[in-house]
Amino acid sequence: MVFIICTFLFLGIHLLKKGDSALSNENFRSSSIGIVDEIRNFFPNQKTTNSSETENSSSTQSESKSNFFSFNKDDQDMPEATLLPKADENTSFRASTWFSDYEAMKKTVHLYNEIHPFIYGMKGRETNNGDLYSSWGSSQKHERISELRKLNPNIKIIPTIFRWENKYEKISENIGMNGRNDIRDKHLSNILYELDTYGYDGIDIDYEGMSCEKKEKFEEFIVILSKEIHKRGKILSVAVHPKTPAKKESMKACKGLKDKIKMDYAENWRGPMTHDYAFLAKYADRIKIMAYELHPRKYRNPGPGPQAPNTWIKSIIEYAKARVPAKQLYMAIPTYGYDWALNCNSKIKSVYYQDAVRKKEFGIHRQPTNIDQILANTKNSSSWINLSKFSWVHTGKTYEDPSIWYKSEGCDRVAFYMNRKAFEDKMNLLRQYDLGGFSFWQLISDNDPGINDYLELLVSNKLPPVEKIKEPVQDPNKSKVEPTNPEEAKIDSQDHSEKFVGKQG
Structure with missing residues (x-):
């Protein structure tokens, strides 16, 4: 986170406006930027895996009848306590990271509470067929998961499934768009098959840049996935685009949605519109905000600058804490610039x-x-x-x-x-707000080794205490919303580069 880490990756953020808010009119992304070629190279040349192809799996495992997974409106009203598992809640500030550099991960896995192998993507480009592909083959998954657990028996291994939506690659049928709940169910079956087969501790969903009409179907998908994952006592993590408070709230209509979208945030492009923090927090154990790409890899507004300065991170936290319980909230910060x-x-x-x-x-x-x-x-x-x-x-x-x-x-x-000093300053801010933890985009061998020294102190509880920020967080439901004309939400049509920050020379 994101963002993305990718851009995750992926994943820059949004709109800068002249004045007090540095976050409003010109387009910039929430996830990583300028990294599309790297992620395209990362996945396709590796062995692919899905439930219908993996050895010892029956053909019925990846086949799904329409509405095989039930979704009822009542599911949205289930008490939070019945949805979220209690495991792993004793750690006060959890360290996590996305990674694709396996050798770097082996050397530092003891420094983390949870890790996100960045290994899964969606098959299909403009349309989806429900299948996944993986950069690790089946034997690699078994061997590497076993090796990582031997190195750190307490580690939570929560692989990421990633896609950044753009004009060439869509997130559609896999969440039930175009009337294809059958493909959605197949996609869910494949996710659960991977979870069960390889003994992961959970799944991280990193679906970025979706157009606004997909908001409701994405939420249905998350509700169903949450129900199935929590039946297994596993963890659901969702990477989301960063948002900062709007100066003036409004309501936007989006073609295909029954309800208008509440625009109580400044970022007026398609990605954040589909990530409703408060809704997702009811069903996901981790909300990981991809707090990077404030200054994307472009020569247009806002131009050169740092990827995740504390002035901006603080604004993101204050928006998020009013909508997400602090212990579910992670800030994902970049290790690149x-x-x-x-x-x-x-x-x-x-x-x-x-x-x-x-x-x-x-x-x-x-x-x-x-x-x-x-x-x-x-x-x-x-x-x-x-x-x-x-x-x-x-x-x-x-x-x-x-x-x-x-x-x-x-x-x-x-x-x-990014160096150790900047990282430590950002960590102190997160600890002041008493968040659930942090994530990296991403762990690679080129990071400042001093960051690992800091993490050693973190995991051994040797860091000096920080003064907690006690200022009250306003209830977003008490804010007055001024409706606007029922126009369809304007979606930025410029290219949004995808997540996966690789070495760019």
Whole structure:
């Protein structure tokens, strides 16, 4: 988370508006960005798996009659206590991560309470057939799950099923769209088959970028999946797009939905409209907010900047805590950043800690980063058009995130990245709000090794205490909502890159 982690990945977030809120009009994503090619390369070349193909499975396991899994409106009214398992609730602040680097995971699995192998995707592109594919083959799944549990007997292994919806790849029949509850049921059967066959502790659903008319069918899908997973005493995790409070609430109509969508958040693009925090929190044990991509891999608004500064994370938390019980709430933060050209149109690159170490010798390292001061005190900053035209975004802000300002091939550049100091500052904020935990997008060998040192202190309860934030969180149901004209919700038509931050050179 997301976001995504991917973009998860995936997964940037939304709309910046000039003024007090840095989160409103120009489109930017909640999940990861600029990473579509990496995820396409990651899955298809591996052995695929679904319940109808796996050895020793009968053909009936992946075949489903229409409405094989029942959904009744009464299911939505089931008491929360009957839906959520009580297991694993004794840890006060849980550490989790998405990962595709198995070797890095083996070395650090002892530092986490739960892990999300980023291994499953949907078969089919513009239409769905209910089947899954996996980047691990059947024998790999058995062997790796066993190995990880030997390394950390207390670990919760909760694999991710990912898709980012775009014009080429849809999330449709798999959640029962187009009248295809039979395909939805087949999709559910395949998910449960994987859960049962490989003994996972739960499933993480990371369905991103869905258009607004899919909100109700996605919610039905989650209700049914929750019921089946909790019958097994397992954990349901859902990755969601980040949201921040709207200055003014409104109601939006979306073609195909019976009810209008309450727009009490600032992000006015398709993804967040399908992720209703309060609804999902009734059925999912973990709500993992993909708090990254504040400054996507684009040269348009909002331009260069950090991926998840605390000023923004705090706003996300305050929106979410009014809708999700704190102990179900995770903030997913990035371990990557981007490297932008300031005065030319050179390629934007992804940056991990080891990349940043190599760049330090070529420029000036700043932490914290105050862009107002840098623009004011640098002689040639007037030529930094890629940054200066969005300078209002950074007015009055100092970021805990590190940055490197350097020159390459005749072009001035800035690279934002994640190190232990920035990570610790973000963790202190999350701990102040007494959240359930955090997630990474994502664990790779290029991350700052100092982060692992911090996690050692976390898991051994050796971190100094932080003062809890006790300010009251407003009840969102008490807010006055001003209806707007019953227009169909406007959906951004620009490309949204997909989740899976890979090395981009």
